[in-house]
Amino acid sequence: MSSPGVSPPSAVDPRKFRNVLGHFGTGVVIVTAPDGDGAPAGFACQSFAALSLDPPLVLFCPVRGSRTWAAIEAAGRFCVNVLTEAQQPVCARFGARGVEDRFAGTAWHWSARGLPVLDEALATIECTVASVADGGDHHIVVGRVETLTATGSDRPLLFYRGRYARIDTAEAAPAGWRADLEHFLTTTTFDSWL
Numbered sequence: 001m002s003s004p005g006v007s008p009p010s011a012v013d014p015r016k017f018r019n020v021l022g023h024f025g026t027g028v029v030i031v032t033a034p035d036g037d038g039a040p041a042g043f044a045c046q047s048f049a050a051l052s053l054d055p056p057l058v059l060f061c062p063v064r065g066s067r068t069w070a071a072i073e074a075a076g077r078f079c080v081n082v083l084t085e086a087q088q089p090v091c092a093r094f095g096a097r098g099v100e101d102r103f104a105g106t107a108w109h110w111s112a113r114g115l116p117v118l119d120e121a122l123a124t125i126e127c128t129v130a131s132v133a134d135g136g137d138h139h140i141v142v143g144r145v146e147t148l149t150a151t152g153s154d155r156p157l158l159f160y161r162g163r164y165a166r167i168d169t170a171e172a173a174p175a176g177w178r179a180d181l182e183h184f185l186t187t188t189t190f191d192s193w194l
Contacts, residue, residue: 027046029045032116033115034116040103056144057144080124083122087121087157126148
């Protein structure tokens with residue numbers, strides 16, 4: 001038996017870990033920022049999530065040693081570009097190692113906040129880096145949302161069990177708890193929690 005505060009060595013096989021966690025479907029985003037030379041930098045990321053409504057926070061988890069993450073950290077700000085199903089080739093390009101110019105052949109522009117934004121993204125979320133924590137072989141980056149836009153109604157690009165997946169949004173069933181959440185958000189002030 002191990003003593004309190006000391007973790008025993010992991011007996012979890014990394015391949016099994018990836019396979020089992022692959023059963024949790026995720027969206028796919030491209031996280032972008034200007035690099036030290038003012039050129040656009042970015043990488044594909046599926047470890048992205050909303051974190052807090054008040055303050056508005058999101059998180060993503062880049063791998064340790066990522067040169068793109070180093071550029072984003074130095075910039076202190078980033079844009080999350082939520083991909084559409086049609087942007088599968090964009091995802092492949094931004095997810096590949098050793099690609100010199102990931103933005104080549106991809107329509108994009110600089111936002112008013114000076115961040116690279118993919119023109120055909122389903123949504124964009126521009127943030128400043130609020131904190132960075134240790135996440136094992138990854139970092140856990142928390143971003144404070146400064147501005148966000150939903151730019152389209154296309155289907156999202158999804159990732160499930162190591163493959164791209166599709167969802168038919170016309171057949172999607174409404175989640176009953178959403179009505180409760182909407183009611184809560186319109187009738188509650190966050191100051192009342194303090």
